[in-house]
């Protein structure tokens with residue numbers, strides 16, 4: 300934001316297809332143009348697109364370092380960095396909240412994008428705490444595929460009942476009246492069961 304001075308936390312939250320990554324890239328680009336030192340991170344598990352880039356659906360991209368944990372992220376922040384961008388922050392461990400606080404307290408502007416809810420409309424991972432501690436929150440909306448209203452939900456339409464289901468084709472943007480709780484078909488349930496590692 301234009302009022303930003305010194306460290307703070309801003310969160311770009313919303314469902315899938317709501318333009319979160321585009322907005323994150325837009326804000327980070329402005330910092331780059333202003334010749335600020337910017338570092339971008341994303342969780343290691345998200346391999347839908349290039350591993351070392353944040354890529355929005357409109358193909359804009361920024362270099363990003365994929366890290367496995369919040370501790371690894373903190374340890375990877377270089378001296379002199381003024382802005383830290385984090386994409387898909389909902390997939391990080393709970394320690395990411397404290398990491399964001401530490402970075403902001405140290406004078407760094409933290410800009411993070413993430414899903415606020417999962418496909419069952421449950422608050423996603425560390426997002427509730429991040430929304431609470433952030434100076435600024437932007438709630439993004441997609442367009443409902445049913446009625447063209449403002450869509451707040453990522454409706455799962457296939458793919459089983461795991462929370463981490465990263466294929467875009469398994470989801471539709473839906474508004475509150477059009478949202479329907481997803482029930483996996485028996486075939487899909489069987490497929491999901493096969494992917495869960497069995498104890499030895």
Ligand SMILES: [Zn+2]
Pocket residue numbers: 443444445446447448473474475476477
């Ligand atoms: Zn709708």
